Amino acid sequence: MLYSLVDGRARTSTELAAVAAVSPSTASVHLQRLTTQRLVKVFAQGKHRYYSLEGANVAAALEALSVLAGASRNPFVPNTPSRLRAARTCYDHIAGTLGVSLHDRFKALVWLSASSTHGNNRYDLTPNGANALEALGIDVEAARKLRRRFASACLDWSERRPHIGGALGAALLELALKKKWVTQDLDSRALDITKHGRRELSTRFGLDLE
Amino acid sequence: MLYSLVDGRARTSTELAAVAAVSPSTASVHLQRLTTQRLVKVFAQGKHRYYSLEGANVAAALEALSVLAGASRNPFVPNTPSRLRAARTCYDHIAGTLGVSLHDRFKALVWLSASSTHGNNRYDLTPNGANALEALGIDVEAARKLRRRFASACLDWSERRPHIGGALGAALLELALKKKWVTQDLDSRALDITKHGRRELSTRFGLDLE
DNA sequence: CGCACACTTCGTTTACCATCAAACTATGGC
């Protein structure tokens, strides 16, 4: 279970049960123990409970042990249709590889930081981030005034890593549609990244999508 | 057991049994397993079998795990009389802190290297090392001709780390006595490092002894 | 040579822990 989590992605208890080839109940008690021992952390989203490694310490220990064991692990392959995996909507914001990439990029640029006031999986825009997004045409102040969480880490279904949700996520999708960076599929949640969009994402955010 | 070995010192199976608070027989089967799994290596000397960590990999893994456990280990304290621990003879060569320090220093200076032709715990002098020792007044060629092993790793009883044995070790002790770097105690195996010797060891080998 | 010591091998016992099924709780969708 732990080794399957070293890629940084989160997994549900049922998936981890399958990975370990044990029954869901066995997996449950095991994961409970791993949680109390601070090896993994849980993140409940809807009726799914996503488990991921607690921190870099744990990954380091696993790495060191796998060196001893001389094992090479086979990587996780998501079995989501590739069109949906690349980019799609999640309620009213961007998910899929694109969503996760944006999230990672915004954190790397320090536009987004973990919220100090709210819970664990909430974000704040830094002054830099607010300026940059205003410059792109997002009304950050308006988004702040809405009666909903401003920005949150939403766990991505296909990538199993967080993307940006909340009012800010919605504003980003709105912007991307308005600027024709992406177009919405009519009968699915898939998003198409336009040629123009690909260029813009690259120059504005340094995002290089396959 | 493994944690008690992270300091790089070797320990006997009886000591490790005491460390783990189990019977000698239990320790024996456990150590056997650790050996086949390449976590520790054995070195038989007389009727003692010294166990030590197999390599840096193992130490790294233990380190990573202890970070997770948040434990701080209490270090090994040798219970040997300090006079004997500092310097003494082992058969006909130098043992104790001084012996181990010389061994470590010679390896660091690349005067001594693991023997390519003989077994695992044998040494060869490098050309550099031979020159340096000849310059000090050791007849290296004569030592080579003796019908005994030239240089070997002899596990130090108090330090639990190797010092230099064999013909080379004997020649080193002979030199140290002749140059009055050390004087031999009359009724024990203890060696006294003279003031002069301390100075010489410092300038010639960069050895700083307490 | 024989004793003492260091350690290992063997066979047996015991305790524990992983595992599962069944029952239970929680969440989302219609």
Place this chain on the structure above:
DNA sequence: GCCATAGTTTGATGGTAAACGAAGTGTGCG
């Protein structure tokens, strides 16, 4: 409001591995 799905709790069970004592092997010392 009800069903389906996701996950957890609980209690019983069996397999396994850790542990020990007793007997065996090997090494050094007098």
